Every structure is written in structure tokens, then in C-alpha cells.
Amino acid sequence: MTASTAERPAALAGGRARPAPDRRPARRMTRHRAVMLLFIAPALLVYTVMVIAPSIQSIQLSLTDWDGINPAYEYVGLANYRDILTSDRFWNATRNTLVLGLGSAVIVNAVALGVALMLDKLHHAQGFFRTIVYLPALVSGFIAATIWKYMLNFNFGAVNTVLRDLGFEGAAMDWLGDNEIVVGVLLFIICFTLGGNTTLIYLANLQSVPQDLVEAARIDGASRGQVFRYVTWPMLAGAVTVNMTLMMIAGWTIFDQVMVLTAGGPGFVSETMAFFIYKVGFGEYRAGYGSAAAIVLFIVVLATTVLANRYMRSREVQA
Amino acid sequence: MRNARARSSAAAVPARGLSRRSLMQSAGGLSLAAAVPFALTACGTSGGTTGGKTAIRFLYATGDETWNAVAKGVADAFNAKSATATVELEPLPAGTDYPTAMKTMDATGNWPALVDMRDTLTYLEAGKLAPIPESVTSLLNDEVYAPVEDGEVYIVPTTALNGELGFNMVYDKDYFDEHGLAVPATYAEFVALLDAIKANGDAPLATAAGEIWPSDQLWKPLAAPVFAQYSAAGGFWNAVRAGDASLGDLREPLQRLKDLTDAYVLEGWQSTQDAQTTTLLVNRQAVMATSSAGIGRLNDVNKVDPDFNAGIFYVPADDGRLNVLKNSVNGDTASGFAISAQAQEDGGQYDAAVEFLEFYFSVEACDLMEATGMIAPNVKAADEIERNSSIPGADDYFALLADPNLTWFANETTWSGFSTFHTFFRQARIEMQDGQTTIDECIAKSQEEFDDQAEQE
Numbered sequence: 001m002t003a004s005t006a007e008r009p010a011a012l013a014g015g016r017a018r019p020a021p022d023r024r025p026a027r028r029m030t031r032h033r034a035v036m037l038l039f040i041a042p043a044l045l046v047y048t049v050m051v052i053a054p055s056i057q058s059i060q061l062s063l064t065d066w067d068g069i070n071p072a073y074e075y076v077g078l079a080n081y082r083d084i085l086t087s088d089r090f091w092n093a094t095r096n097t098l099v100l101g102l103g104s105a106v107i108v109n110a111v112a113l114g115v116a117l118m119l120d121k122l123h124h125a126q127g128f129f130r131t132i133v134y135l136p137a138l139v140s141g142f143i144a145a146t147i148w149k150y151m152l153n154f155n156f157g158a159v160n161t162v163l164r165d166l167g168f169e170g171a172a173m174d175w176l177g178d179n180e181i182v183v184g185v186l187l188f189i190i191c192f193t194l195g196g197n198t199t200l201i202y203l204a205n206l207q208s209v210p211q212d213l214v215e216a217a218r219i220d221g222a223s224r225g226q227v228f229r230y231v232t233w234p235m236l237a238g239a240v241t242v243n244m245t246l247m248m249i250a251g252w253t254i255f256d257q258v259m260v261l262t263a264g265g266p267g268f269v270s271e272t273m274a275f276f277i278y279k280v281g282f283g284e285y286r287a288g289y290g291s292a293a294a295i296v297l298f299i300v301v302l303a304t305t306v307l308a309n310r311y312m313r314s315r316e317v318q319a
Numbered sequence: 320m321r322n323a324r325a326r327s328s329a330a331a332v333p334a335r336g337l338s339r340r341s342l343m344q345s346a347g348g349l350s351l352a353a354a355v356p357f358a359l360t361a362c363g364t365s366g367g368t369t370g371g372k373t374a375i376r377f378l379y380a381t382g383d384e385t386w387n388a389v390a391k392g393v394a395d396a397f398n399a400k401s402a403t404a405t406v407e408l409e410p411l412p413a414g415t416d417y418p419t420a421m422k423t424m425d426a427t428g429n430w431p432a433l434v435d436m437r438d439t440l441t442y443l444e445a446g447k448l449a450p451i452p453e454s455v456t457s458l459l460n461d462e463v464y465a466p467v468e469d470g471e472v473y474i475v476p477t478t479a480l481n482g483e484l485g486f487n488m489v490y491d492k493d494y495f496d497e498h499g500l501a502v503p504a505t506y507a508e509f510v511a512l513l514d515a516i517k518a519n520g521d522a523p524l525a526t527a528a529g530e531i532w533p534s535d536q537l538w539k540p541l542a543a544p545v546f547a548q549y550s551a552a553g554g555f556w557n558a559v560r561a562g563d564a565s566l567g568d569l570r571e572p573l574q575r576l577k578d579l580t581d582a583y584v585l586e587g588w589q590s591t592q593d594a595q596t597t598t599l600l601v602n603r604q605a606v607m608a609t610s611s612a613g614i615g616r617l618n619d620v621n622k623v624d625p626d627f628n629a630g631i632f633y634v635p636a637d638d639g640r641l642n643v644l645k646n647s648v649n650g651d652t653a654s655g656f657a658i659s660a661q662a663q664e665d666g667g668q669y670d671a672a673v674e675f676l677e678f679y680f681s682v683e684a685c686d687l688m689e690a691t692g693m694i695a696p697n698v699k700a701a702d703e704i705e706r707n708s709s710i711p712g713a714d715d716y717f718a719l720l721a722d723p724n725l726t727w728f729a730n731e732t733t734w735s736g737f738s739t740f741h742t743f744f745r746q747a748r749i750e751m752q753d754g755q756t757t758i759d760e761c762i763a764k765s766q767e768e769f770d771d772q773a774e775q776e
Binding site: 065068070071088152153154156175176177178179264268278279282284 | 416418419422423425426438441442444445446447528529530531585586587588589590591595598599604735736738739742743746747749750751753754755756764771775
């Protein structure tokens with residue numbers, strides 16, 4: 001017997017049970033948990049009814065030909081999935097989603113990190129500049145997109161008007177109507193809107209980098225670049241994981257900007273998966289088909305997020 | 320002192336943490352708070368009561384300013400007059416894909432009592448519409464409404480049923496006079512007109528596809544000659560469904576659409592909104608603009624610039640005919656007022672909706688519509704209505720109605736899956752116009768989509 005008596009339950013140890021001191025914390029803990037559960041219950045109830053249950057139901061609907069209006073529908077097996085996976089329109093939407101999701105994640109993180117580094121070095125009016133950087137994130141995506149829509153209007157928009165007035169007539173473009181650039185324009189607008197939160201997370205992490213490590217590196221003769229490469233950057237690994245994950249999910253599910261700016265057009269060229277789901281599910285009376293597309297989107301988001309997270313977590317361990 | 324003690328004892332609580340009782344009370348309160356939204360949701364109706372009157376909501380698509388003004392003007396007049404009901408307007412702003420928004424609103428389970436209906440058959444088959452009583456239909460001319468299989472009428476028109484005669488070109492009359500140009504009598508003359516304007520160094524035509532639906536404005540008159548061939552046989556789309564026609568039969572109009580877009584349409588059409596074409600015309604950035612609002616668009620032009628001398632014409636076919644689609648009074652493409660089944664369940668809501676429709680088709684309301692710039696619906700008391708001929712260019716519209724070349728055709732769709740295809744076909748055409756696909760590809764993918772939808776019926 002290597003285990004000490006104290007480590008074994010009293011009854012097994014053959015001694016008298018000591019109920020009062022041992023059970024009270026357990027009972028208190030149970031009560032505490034019950035109270036905590038009661039606190040969670042309202043949110044959990046709402047979340048279950050509003051999110052989880054409909055999400056599970058969409059699996060069932062994805063196997064039907066439901067039009068979203070008529071209560072009558074029939075089961076069609078995997079026909080919706082077959083149609084989706086053989087649809088050029090769906091794959092175009094998938095490609096756009098990946099471009100916007102990955103593109104915005106990489107660009108926003110790179111720009112936000114650069115801005116956060118600059119803000120971190122600021123000694124005067126840091127609050128002012130932090131506010132300026134964060135301001136676009138305070139405007140709803142819908143409103144921001146509406147403003148951009150006016151600014152980028154081909155005939156009357158501020159951007160083209162300025163370009164024409166400055167003599168750059170050839171540079172005036174149909175920013176939201178040219179099929180060759182429209183996804184890039186969407187990417188730019190998404191990055192512009194979503195950068196604020198990312199910058200603040202990086203800034204918070206930068207300010208928590210231990211200065212003694214930085215100073216030690218400098219004393220050892222490390223250049224600024226080397227300090228960043230070997231001290232600051234590894235310390236930011238956690239923030240990079242969080243920011244990349246959040247940005248990718250935001251990019252995968254991008255909807256409002258597409259809805260306002262291009263409505264998926266011209267034609268189908270700028271449709272994203274989230275917009276595609278909305279369009280077929282609501283606009284084209286194919287709720288079953290739209291549900292199947294939503295399931296596919298869920299799988300794509302889950303798979304890519306898990307893979308990306310796994311890679312970034314491994315990087316954190318190395319760091 | 321009592322307050323001070325209370326404060327001090329309250330202040331002591333955080334130091335020890337929340338007591339079990341207070342935690343339980345807080346948790347219970349939160350649970351109750353969570354239940355409130357559900358209770359409120361359950362109480363949601365298609366209206367309510369305002370100042371003792373039954374309030375009903377009227378959902379409609381904003382488009383041209385004239386229709387917006389008519390909806391507001393008639394609702395205000397009704398609200399001032401009715402002792403029992405009030406109409407609250409629920410406009411869905413321009414730029415919204417209206418059928419999509421309508422469906423989204425339906426999904427909330429909180430439909431308005433009165434709906435400016437689209438994709439009618441889909442909602443009718445789903446049991447979402449209530450019958451419109453004879454007290455309303457008896458005010459209308461018999462040819463502008465029709466009962467469905469169950470003998471009930473579910474949709475009545477919001478305006479005069481002049482078919483798609485409003486799908487016309489609005490043009491700058493002064494420009495035409497200045498350059499010796501005339502309204503074309505054939506399609507060849509139309510192309511020659513576009514060439515002449517282009518030769519002057521001006522942009523001949525502004526059109527819009529920023530929203531999807533205005534893309535019909537240029538397309539429909541071009542396709543009308545083909546559609547018209549199938550009018551007597553039940554319509555083109557029904558013929559395609561029966562295998563007697565195919566999307567390939569639309570190759571020529573699609574080619575014309577592409578040619579016009581490439582050669583004559585003002586740049587930026589892909590992102591231009593419908594209402595912006597008025598501005599482009601009035602700013603003289605284009606000599607003509609597509610429209611689907613008929614006199615309503617002339618009224619808009621007049622409001623923007625009273626000095627602008629606008630006229631309208633309909634794009635003629637090769638043989639000079641003006642092939643114009645007749646309104647469907649039933650079927651999936653029928654549009655107009657509908658009363659929701661949700662309002663019928665309420666009873667009071669239904670009565671209020673019926674009262675509003677009775678007012679809408681009264682001479683008083685029709686006079687108001689005419690004064691605002693819209694042609695009043697085809698009511699039996701039409702002779703009593705004071706017609707408005709003061710809108711510049713309106714004479715052109717009435718001349719079209721009397722034109723001997725005017726040929727009405729029918730193209731009614733009797734299956735609800737057409738709505739799905741229709742949206743797809745519009746986008747596929749825009750894609751083709753934009754050069755992303757060829758005409759053959761557009762036809763092939765549209766035919767495939769049509770067959771898929773037909774198969775699912």
C-alpha cells in the first residue's frame with residue numbers, strides 16, 4: 001500500500017467518516033453549480049431555441065424540396081447535395097468565400113499588426129489614434145456598405161468624380177459592376193470595416209509583452225527587426241491564432257456587404273456562400289436546397305477553422 | 320439613518336459575494352426575462368390597435384417616386400376618413416429584392432394584412448392568401464380580376480392594367496428635335512436611331528442592372544415578338560414546359576440584347592440602380608433611358624426637372640408591331656393587392672383590409688392617384704374619374720394605347736416554380752450581357768435550370 005490513508009476515502013480506510021468538513025464543500029459546490037446553471041439557463045434556452053434547434057432542423061430540411069412557404073414538402077434524399085456539388089454557381093460562391101475569408105484574414109491581420117505596432121510606439125495622443133483606428137468597426141457592416149456603395153457609384157460616386165476631376169479619366173471604373181475587380185473591391189471594403197477589433201487585440205497583446213525580455217534582447221545586441229522576430233512575434237502567437245480564426249469565420253460568413261454592394265452580381269460573379277444560401281433559400285423559394293448549402297458551408301467553415309487552428313496552435317507550442 | 324443602514328448593509332454584500340437567496344432571485348429574474356421575448360413574439364400580429372382603430376400594415380415595393388407618393392397619399396386619405404381602421408405603410412426600399420424581402424417577412428410569421436403581391440401562385444398554393452370579397456371586386460371592371468379554381472378572387476390590381484406597355488424608352492424630346500430624330504417605327508429604325516445618337520458623340524441609352532429586376536426593361540420588349548408567337552398556344556413558358564419550345568428560341572432577342580448592350584448602353588449599367596436612370600437622363604448623360612413605370616417615370620422626370628421635355632416610346636418589332644404583354648390576372652406572374660390569410664384569422668384585420676381596398680377603388684381615391692401622377696385602376700366608375708393629362712409626355716403613353724400596331728399577347732405561367740427560374744434567368748442574362756458567358760452558355764444553363772424547376776413541380 002503506497003497510498004496514504006489520508007488519500008483514501010474514510011470508509012475504505014476503515015476509519016470513521018468525517019462528514020461535516022468533507023461534504024459541506026461538495027454540497028456547496030453542487031448548490032453553486034445549480035445556481036450557475038440557473039444563470040446560464042435563460043441564455044441556453046434562447047440559444048437552443050433560436051440557434052441549435054433550427055440548425056439541427058436544417059439537416060432535415062436539406063433532404064426535402066421545401067419551398068420555404070408551403071407547409072407541404074417531400075423528401076428528396078441527397079438530391080439537393082448532388083445539385084449543389086454539381087453547380088458552377090455554388091463553386092463560384094465557394095471560391096469567392098475562400099478568397100474573401102482567407103484574403104481578409106491575411107490582409108487584415110497584416111495591416112492590423114502593423115497599425116498596432118505603430119500605436120504601441122506612440123507616446124502622444126495614443127487614445128485619439130486608437131479611436132480613429134477603431135471607428136470603422138463601430139459602424140454596422142450594412143451602413144458602411146451603403147456608404148461605400150454611394151462612394152463607388154460609377155456615374156455619381158465620389159471616388160470616380162475625384163479621379164475624373166484630377167484628370168485620371170481612365171482610372172474611373174465601375175468598381176461594383178466590373179466582374180474582373182468586384183470581388184477585390186469587396187475584399188477591400190471588408191478589410192476596411194473589420195480591422196478595428198483585430199488591431200485592438202494585437203495592441204493589447206503588444207502591451208503585455210514583457211519589457212525585460214525586449215530589453216534583454218537589446219542588451220544582447222539584437223536589432224529592432226530581430227527583437228520583433230525572436231521576441232515580440234512569438235509572444236503574439238496566441239493573438240494571431242485568435243485574430244486569424246475570428247477573421248476567417250467573419251470572412252466565411254460574409255453577407256451584408258455583398259447584399260448591399262452587389263447583390264451577388266453582375267450576374268452571379270460576386271455571390272458568396274452565405275449570400276448564395278440566402279438567395280436560393282429565400283429569393284428563389286428553395287429552402288431545402290438552401291439548407292443543404294448551409295450544411296455544406298458549416299462543414300467548410302468547421303474543417304478550415306479546425307485545420308487552421310491546429311496549425312496555429314502548433315506554432316504557439318513551438319513559440 | 321434607515322437609508323444609511325440599508326446602503327451600508329447592501330455595500331457589505333459584494334465583500335462576501337452574493338448570497339444564495341439573491342443569486343436564486345437573480346437567476347429566477349433572468350429566466351423570466353428570457354421568457355418575455357417569447358411571450359412578446361407569440362403576441363405578434365399583422366397589425367394592432369391604434370387610437371381605438373384597427374391598425375393594419377401594408378407591405379409594398381417602393382419603385383418610382385410616383386407610386387410611393389400614391390401609396391402614402393391614399394393611405395393618409397383613408398386614415399383621415401375611416402372611423403374604424405388605420406393603414407400603416409411598410410415600404411421596402413428601392414434596391415431591395417422585393418420577393419426575397421417579402422419571403423423573409425413571411426418567414427417571421429408576421430405578415431402584414433395587405434401585401435403588394437409578387438409570385439402570387441406560390442403564396443396562394445401555400446394558403447397564405449385570403450379571398451377578396453365581392454364588395455371589392457364589384458368596384459372593378461370584370462376583365463382585371465379572375466377567380467381561381469376554388470371560385471375565389473385572391474388578387475386585384477393596384478393600378479391600371481395596361482400590361483407591360485410601361486416597359487418603354489424615356490427619351491429627351493428636345494434632343495430628338497434638335498438632331499432631327501424621330502421615334503422609330505421598326506426595330507431597324509430603332510437601331511438606326513441608336514447609331515445616329517452615337518455618331519453625335521452622345522451615349523444613346525442608360526439602363527440598369529444594379530438591382531436584378533430592372534434588367535427586364537431592355538429585355539422584355541426585345542423578346543416580346545418571340546413570346547407573342549406563342550400567345551394563342553398558352554404562352555411561351557408553358558410551351559417550353561410542354562416541350563413545344565425551348566430557350567434556344569430566344570437566341571435572336573438574346574443576341575440583340577447583347578449587341579445593344581455592347582454598342583449603345585452607357586457604361587456602368589451593371590451597378591446602376593433603376594431610379595438612377597432618371598438622373599442620367601435629366602443630366603443629359605444619356606439621350607434615352609429604359610423604364611418599366613410608364614407615366615410614373617415621366618412624372619419622376621418632371622419632378623426632378625420640370626423643364627425637361629420627356630417623351631416615351633415602345634421598342635417596335637421588325638414588322639413594326641408593338642408586342643405588349645397583357646397582365647396576368649392569375650398565375651404566378653400576376654401582381655397586385657392581396658389580403659393575407661393571417662389577417663383573415665384575426666377577423667378585424669381582414670375587415671380593415673377590405674375597407675381599405677373599397678376605398679382604394681373609390682372615385683375619390685382614383686382622383687387622388689391621377690392627381691399624383693399614376694393612372695387609376697380599371698374601376699367601373701372610370702367615367703367619373705378626373706384624368707390627369709398635365710404630365711409632360713403623358714400624351715405619348717395614351718397614344719401608345721391607341722396605336723393600331725399595338726398587339727397584346729399573353730404569357731401566363733400556371734406553375735409556381737417559374738418564380739425560381741425567373742430570378743435565375745435574369746441573372747444569367749446579366750452575366751451574358753456582361754460578357755462573362757456566351758449566348759450559347761446562357762441558353763444552356765437557363766434551359767437546364769428551367770428543366771430542373773419543371774421537374775420538381
